[in-house]
Amino acid sequence: MHTRTKLLGVLALAAGLSVAAPLQAKTFKFAFQGDVASMDPYALAENFSSSFHHNIHEPLVRYDSKLQIQPALAVSWSIVNPTTWRFKLREGVKFHNGNAFTADDVVFSFKRGKSEGADMGSFVNGIVEAKKVDDLTVDIVTTAPNPILLNTIAPFYMMDKEWAEKNGAEKPVNLAKKVENFATLNANGTGPFKLVSREPGVKTVLSVNNDWWDKANQKFNVTEVVMTPIGSDATRTAALLSGELDLIFPAPVQDVERINSSGVAKALQGPELRTIFLGMDQSRDELLYSSVKGKNPLKDVRVRQAFYQAIDEGAIIKKVMRGAATPAALLLAPGLGGFNAALNKRLPYDPAKAKELLAAAGYPDGFEIQMDCPNDRYVNDEQICQVVVAMLAQVGVKVNLLAQTKSKFFDKLKVHDVSFYLLGWIPDDQDAGSVIAHLMVPQADGGLPWNGGDYGNAKVTELSKMITSEIDQAKRQGMIDEAFSMVQKDVGYIPLHQQALSWAVKNGVTVAQRADNALHYWYINIE
Amino acid sequence: MAVDNVSMQIDRGEVLGVVGESGAGKSMTGAAIIGLLEAPGRIAEGEILFEGQRIDTLSDDELRVIRGRQIGAIFQDPLTSLNPLHTVGRQIIDTIVTHLKLSQRQARARALELLQEVGIPAAKERIDHYPHQFSGGMRQRVVIALALCADPKLIIADEPTTALDVSIQAQIIALLRKLCDEHGTAIMLITHDMGVIAETADRVAVMYAGRVGEIGPVADIIHKPKLPYTVGLMGSIPSITTEVDELAQIDGAMPRLNAVPPGCRFHPRCAHAFERCHIDLPELIKAGSSEVACWLYDEKKPGKGPSVSRKETARKKKASAKAAEALPLVKVDGLKQYFDVSPPWLTRVLERSGRQIVKAVDDLEFTINRGETFGLVGESGCGKSTVARAIVGLYTPTAGTITYMPGENGGATAKERVAEFDDKIQMIFQDPHASLNPRWKVADVISESIPEDRVSADRVAELLRQVGLADADGEKYPHEFSGGQRQRISIARALGGEPEFLICDEPTSALDVSVQAQILNLMVDLQRRLGLTYLFISHDLAVVHHISTRVGVMYLGRLVEWAETERLFANPQHPYTRLLLQSVPDLSKIGMRRAPMAGEVPNPLDPPSGCAFHPRCPFVQDRCLSERPMSIEVDGTHVACHAVEEGRV
Amino acid sequence: MSEVQIPDTSPARPGLLRQIWQSDLAHSFRQSKVTVVAGIISFGFVFIALFAPWIAPSNPYDMTGISVLNAFLPPVWMEGGDSRFLLGTDSVGRDILSTIMYGSRISLGVGVAAVFFAATLGISLGLISGYIGGRTDAAIMRVAEIQLSFPDILIALLIDGIIRSILGPGTHGNIAFIVVISAISLAYWVQFARTVRSTTMVEKGKEYVQAARVAGKSPGYIMFKHLLPNVMGPVLVIATINLALAIVTEATLSFLGVGLPPTQPSLGTLIRVGNDFLFSGEWWITIFPGITLAIMGLSVNLLGDWLRDALNPKLR
């Protein structure tokens, strides 16, 4: 009898612990195919992490659901001189721990974002510093005039200086001391959700921040969010269909039909802004992974074009993507700044032509090359690669595929330890300029590691610099078009398609699906 | 069909001996009576009556009540007959309460009584001990106590003494006999050892190939056997009292039970077989005080049965006569062979125990002369096999020398034994199943010992013929042969290097007596023809008596006595030799009742001080406890005993 | 019974198929219908493995013959099936039947190779350890013990991981076979070594070995000529059972994504790749390889089981 009472006591305790949420609690449970790398918003500049952090931390300016810039922690801004922007901060904003949000926090955040171990380079590299003017006013000084500064800093979130310093999280990593950064597991932002618990790779729980400043947007009824990483497509689908989850992200394209016909959930599909493309090493004199020795076949534009025309993108979309993709000829998706539909025309699929080109380039019997591919990053990434391998085989090029997990793949890509690879790209600032800066400028000319094949063309490099600081939109568009045309002419990349956004939600759950694939919990309602 | 048409009867208080060679079906008969035949065995026909009640048709549960309560059983190996995880007390009590309506406390009291009755000293403490804490002989006593739990009317004892040493064997036999007399219990004593039967049984049933061949009073079976098989069997058993030149020999081997010949199963080996024996299976018929299953005794063929063909003439010791003037061939001097059996270093440190050294052979000295057979006897663990292995070079002696041909060219010691002597010394092993590589053809086995330059098919064939096998046998694998034939192959292998000196380590102890006789005869024959010298090691005094010219007795690593065979057996000096000779069961000891000497073989890890035999010696004095006796010569007998030296014996 | 049983491991007389057929081993084989079926199936797999290039409808490694437009075709008996693809096609348009045949070839090949190397290593070390004894024995057995603290699959995973990180990821695609085979064989040698060691220690004490020593034979000779043939019985049993284990281990490694690449898929790789389509209706991509793997594992295991019982006289 005694033991029984004791057991009941424990059960009651358990209930108390697990159902701590307020009455009418609406818990939103969803699964992503991976996990957020860290609770530190500066740890990794990656699309999903960025969209996740936005629920906890906020930027000075943000995108609305139509991807238009709107004020967030800054209420207004003005250009003091071409390289200095002045931001007026929102009054009365509090961090989750109750600290007030001030100019000091902005200054601290930019400093932290530029420090060792932060992965915020693309957002803060062009910024010299943030200067405090008064408690609610900050100046941001840029290295050069930046026409899209607001887009650039939209994914850059503000952290609490006092909290970070108190907890020893001044820097994203502290390697020498071999201690973990406090912010890896904890977060303190101003956003609509607070971090409740964090178990990396297992589960992350957020709860609503009732003191959020943005009363106008507080129309959602979700009070708790549980995020679980589920790597396996099949498991993710199964969990949605068995009612364990409210949303899966992404929904495997092969399961879309099944989900829609299940009656318990439906797929949400729409065009996404990420372009999937193939990159080629065009700088080395000899490829790292190829049967061709002493020269680099991919330096020959004919070979690159042969690759391009050997790939039947129509078949990929039909079979691998099951129709859930749009063919692409540019590394820029429709709807992004600088997109020109006139340029978005793919070279036709023509294996005969491809063979001819290869023969002309001196490879009538083709050659052997290795292809690097992530296997858990993009929709059906590994399968796309497999199909590409098969298609290139038809024109005599034997491709050895190395598909591995995204972190290993990115490690390789960023040091350009690849010969031929698949990558997807979505500009964080929603603008063509950063696409060119990230992917089309060789490292020797100040390019970024993401240009894995080190594609370079002096004219494009020059254009890139001009685009970054050209304020006149028409002129700027001309430059962008010229740069993209040159890349197309060079066949610097082989664009494949924009994959469709593919989420699936349980019936009775409404979400807003933004074209940049960001999932923001403050748009979610559960019946 | 394993056991066929076996009929026998046991009366109250009677000991019925069932003898036969291995595979004759003795154990199966015993198992059938208590309903413990193992699948696929079953009783196909016939009935078993116990006190007039038919028990073979009973269900398992009904039979269970009879087992233990009415019929007890004793198995061969006391080491495996007891559950290692329960105390002996618990095992006895379990059995008692199963059969008798006694409380735990009463059962325990009875268990204690039983243990005392079977002669377990300090039974009060021992009752709570586990089996592994008892020695082999003590365990067999516990097994007997277990069989006696419910005071059964019949005990089936299957080879109860086979696994025991001679001196212990005598104790157990005496115990069984005593119980039989005191409780009026009938015992079915199953054994292959005629000596045990002679001493214990009232009547004897001789089994052959699954049938009872002859059954009758023990004296008649031994002295006036009627069945030709029994006649041959009795003739093939060596004795410590009689001398024969050659043992009677039954050629061939008993058929396997799945391939018995038609007619009388013994006819292929029978010298007296006539037509009818090939066709009709004989049934038991009355012949004098016995019953015999043999057509020779059929009324329709009246006439004399065969007579015992034992030549009781005294043997001229040709070999030994020669040995006197012969040169020494092997001289063993101060041989010590120690083994380190210490637990690992760590355990020793933690348990604060020192190194543990087994002194398997401790200061041994003897000489073997050319052309003689030197017999080495002793109980298990006395170190006799170690001596063999040391001489043949398998061990490097801890101390002492073994010199080969000490007289010629200065000889060669064991350590410097060179290749030319490798071939001169060969060895024959005990287990014919383990001594031949089962994956090798016989010809290859034999070739192994032939020096490489002389290997040829002819040589192999010659060796095979020498040991009585056919040329074609070389192409067969060892498993195609019987135990005796394998031992012949083993001998052929030993002869391959044209040795002068053969070390025979228990060469016949794994064989049945009739086969043993064949091998012994073969060895004697080979010795005569090839002029071999033997070191013959055995625990069987009768065999050693039969074959040796000189005999040495070992006890705990030391040679306590050695002398010419006749002298030693006729006039033993050392108390231990006397004990052995007194304990050994022998055909001549029919119905002998005696009080065997108590005591057990000490642990060789911790031998007694002084004279190792002193704890068991009736003549022990203080000196024996502290001083190790040196060997002295008394009338041609070398003996190491203070009592003999002081003339107290 | 005191009669010593003779194990029926008798080697057949050379060159006489008839004798093999009549041997006790063959007899006990024929006695068990299940074993006969398992034997026939195993033989079938060996046949497929050896002759896949000639009997498979198409070559799944030959990328030139594959069209993605044929992807996801169901088995021929279902609506939309194509007569060219009996069991349907996978996600890149390969014929499932052919990938299974080639996959079986790879699975079986990797299994046999891994067991062969494991056995070679294990037998050598076991013989040395058992015969020489002393410190050599202690050293080898200590290593074995440490390795035994970990389950095979973990050892295989670990070795796989280590080799891969030493070689660097770039080369992995091409030498995945070597990686997987060495991982599995290094995971399984211990069992061979321990069995051979204990058998060796038993056999070493037997008198035929002493007879050879008396005849002055060298340790190498004794180990090779006397002991090796006599330890082969248990080794054969372990090898068969371990073959089944190795096949399953390879499949598991491949399923976990650290085994063989999808370009040269083993059955495990096929299951892993197909698993993503299990719920989307294209079940044949994973179910058929799954069934094949199960049947292969089961039949080899059945053979191993029978062999163990047949070679162990005590169990009869």
Place this chain on the structure above:
Amino acid sequence: MVAFILSRVLQAFIVMLGVAMIAFSLFNYVGDPISNLVGIQTSAEKREQLRESLGLNDPAPVQFARFISRTVQFEFGISYQQKRSVSSIIAERMPATLELSFVSALLALFIGIPMGVYTALNRNSWLSHAMLSLSLVGVSLPTFLIGIMLIFVFAVQLHALPSFGRGQVVDLGFWTTGFLTASGLKALIMPSITLALFQMTLIMRLVRSEMLEVLRTDYIKFARARGLTRRTVNFGYALMNTLVPVITITGLQLGSIIAFAIITETVFQWPGMGLMFIQAIAEVDIPVMSTYLMLIACFFVIINLIVDLLYYFVDPRLRVDRGW
């Protein structure tokens, strides 16, 4: 007794030292620990500084000693991928794996042993044959295949059980448990069955063959010859003696459950150490790999120790000296 335990502990210690050596070499010699810690842009000078400050330039024995001293303080370094201390990662993941393994071990034992005993005692009943055939299927089928099938049937088709994860867990501060909630218990069902199946069949077959062996021994025959009841013979004598050798192997089997959980955890996305290990292998996250290795070794050593002690209490031959 003390000597026995001490010598066992010492042996265990030696094994652990060996494993630590392997883990250490993994750590230091597989790949460059520095380039795994810093970004590609870090200068050579800075790398050298870091190398010096981490003591990577010290002689190997010094480094090993330091490694050991850190290890005994549960400091296993920082995960290359997660940039978090490995000990906290392990601490988070351990409860999930241990709970799963515990339930599976119970299932394997309490179903496997009775099945083994039944099949040994009733060798020829059809049920025994059925169990044996099933067990062979259990041994032959890869774990992951069984898991996939279970998910397909019970989660996807029947919606009866969750297909992944631990369900609702209760955080007790030092431990998270799924035992206290209905969803946690439901989530346990399929993974634990999947994980237990293989061990269960192994244990069953082991118990069966050991028991058959014991039933053939002389003391069982002798016990039957004394007319002891079938129950006493089968359970008082045979089963006890069967369990003595079974204990060792079963102990090892149960230990391997923890490691076998790798597969089950992958299939069911069970957030335990196995899943962590697989991710670490795919990402070549050496600190996590080597720590996991040592941890598993540690579990094994502990289980072995317990088995030895059990043995000691069960088997009087070890406990009581021969004496007399």
